[in-house]
Amino acid sequence: GENVEQHPSTLSVQEGDSAVIKCTYSDSASNYFPWYKQELGKGPQLIIDIRSNVGEKKDQRIAVTLNKTAKHFSLHITETQPEDSAVYFCAASYNTDKLIFGTGTRLQVFP
Amino acid sequence: DAGITQSPRHKVTETGTPVTLRCHQTENHRYMYWYRQDPGHGLRLIHYSYGVKDTDKGEVSDGYSVSRSKTEDFLLTLESATSSQTSVYFCAIRSTGGTGETQYFGPGTRLLVL
Numbered sequence: 534g535e536n537v538e539q540h541p542s543t544l545s546v547q548e549g550d551s552a553v554i555k556c557t558y559s560d561s562a563s564n565y566f567p568w569y570k571q572e573l574g575k576g577p578q579l580i581i582d583i584r585s586n587v588g589e590k591k592d593q594r595i596a597v598t599l600n601k602t603a604k605h606f607s608l609h610i611t612e613t614q615p616e617d618s619a620v621y622f623c624a625a626s627y628n629t630d631k632l633i634f635g636t637g638t639r640l641q642v643f644p
Numbered sequence: 645d646a647g648i649t650q651s652p653r654h655k656v657t658e659t660g661t662p663v664t665l666r667c668h669q670t671e672n673h674r675y676m677y678w679y680r681q682d683p684g685h686g687l688r689l690i691h692y693s694y695g696v697k698d699t700d701k702g703e704v705s706d707g708y709s710v711s712r713s714k715t716e717d718f719l720l721t722l723e724s725a726t727s728s729q730t731s732v733y734f735c736a737i738r739s740t741g742g743t744g745e746t747q748y749f750g751p752g753t754r755l756l757v758l
Contacts, residue, residue: 534703539686567746576734576749577687584744622686629738629745631677631702634686 535560537625539635546613547643554638556623557605563625566599566606567632571620580621581608613642647671648750650735656756663722665753667735675738676718677747678702678710680731687734693718725757 536559546552558566564585569577583590583597583606590597596609610617620639624632647670657663667676675694679687679702689702691710699710707729709721722729735750 537686569749576751579746579748582746624687629747630675631689631692632679632687632736632747633703634688636684636686 535563535625535633537623537633537635539623539638541638542636543639543641545641545643548613548615550613552610552613552617552640552642554608554621554623554640555605556607556625556635557603558625558633559604560625560627561601561604562627563633565626565629566597567624568595568597568608569622569624571622571637577622610640613640615642615644618642648735648737648748650733650750650753652753653751654754656758657725658758659726660724663725663755663757665720665733665755667718667720667750669716669718669737671737671739672715673737673739674715676712677736677738678708678718678720679734679736679749680704680729681734681752682731690720690733725755727757729755730757731755 539556567582570580571577581595581597583599594611599606620637622637623635626632649668651666677692678690681687688704690708693699693712711719733753736747
């Protein structure tokens with residue numbers, strides 16, 4: 534079955550710097566890759582997703598890249614702000630069905 | 645929040661007792677999912693449903709059962725709770741948005757089994 538690895542587990546950056554979180558997946562049949570942000574005591578919130586027919590997707594300060602050959606995808610956050618501090622999860626699935634999650638990255642943005 | 649509510653939001657129970665968690669959605673979504681979240685494991689799929697009375701197992705289904713008698717409600721039951729089932733439980737729905745289908749999560753239920 535699918536396995537998703539996520540790195541790093543913790544990431545500390547200065548406000549205004551960029552942050553990059555990387556994930557690898559094992560099942561070449563996976564074609565849907567969402568990223569979720571989770572704040573303390575809340576449910577995961579979808580922030581961006583990408584499908585396998587696209588190599589990159591941007592939404593304001595957030596971007597995701599996908600390399601199908603290498604089976605890895607990354608989340609890029611530019612101009613980080615303190616409110617970006619949270620736990621971020623990547624996931625992979627076939628056709629938006631049963632999501633397999635990475636183990637999470639705790640991002641801290643220091644003012 | 646995609647119209648998802650979970651109840652109860654917090655529960656403390658004792659080992660061996662049955663527990664039922666409820667997920668309720670208001671937007672007539674066909675697909676619903678139950679995940680559990682534990683430190684070091686991310687979220688893991690327990691069971692899912694692709695319609696009324698149609699359910700299937702996920703990767704960590706042992707000790708859990710589900711039922712869906714109405715489109716809007718997806719129930720997760722721990723037949724005899726164990727301490728290893730102490731976790732945060734999230735319900736999700738699969739929704740079609742502007743750029744395609746995706747999953748949205750509820751606020752979670754924090755369960756402590758003593």
